[in-house]
Amino acid sequence: MLPKTHFWATLALGITTTFFDFTSLLQAVAILFGGVLIDTDHYLLYAMKKNDLSLRRAYKWFYAMYLRREKRRFLYIFHAIESFIVVFALGFIHSIFFYIFAGMVFHLILDIIQAAQHKHYAKYISIIYYLTKNGLK
Numbered sequence: 001m002l003p004k005t006h007f008w009a010t011l012a013l014g015i016t017t018t019f020f021d022f023t024s025l026l027q028a029v030a031i032l033f034g035g036v037l038i039d040t041d042h043y044l045l046y047a048m049k050k051n052d053l054s055l056r057r058a059y060k061w062f063y064a065m066y067l068r069r070e071k072r073r074f075l076y077i078f079h080a081i082e083s084f085i086v087v088f089a090l091g092f093i094h095s096i097f098f099y100i101f102a103g104m105v106f107h108l109i110l111d112i113i114q115a116a117q118h119k120h121y122a123k124y125i126s127i128i129y130y131l132t133k134n135g136l137k
Helices: 003-019 025-037 040-050 055-068 081-090 096-118 127-134
Strands: none
Touching (some): 003 096, 025 096, 040 055, 081 096, 081 127
16 A cells, blocks of 8 residues: 555544544554554665665655555565564553554554455565564575
8 A cells, every 4th residue: 555545544543533532632643653654664675675775766666566566575574463562562661652553553454455455465474484484585
């Protein structure tokens, strides 16, 4: 799913939860933060694979794959279950992390919906699984 779709959908969620008094403004921003910045793993992957720090070229590279519906099997570390566990656990230290976690879950739900529509599922949802199958490639 494109970053702008994640941004607008998560922003709508944050506004809705604030409007109905389920969250404060800060908590809604944390939901937005979790729902959008989870995709920084795409940029990190591009930067490491291409040895290039250009955000614009990274976006174009992933956008080209998106348009071709290319089924590349990468490990996106912030989409992995371990990242979710860490953020959830941090919620017991400070509650704001529960809202970041909620944004991450919302993001993942949107990704799963899109994946089901295009019959394109993530192969690696765990860092540990990826490392046992591939090593440190």
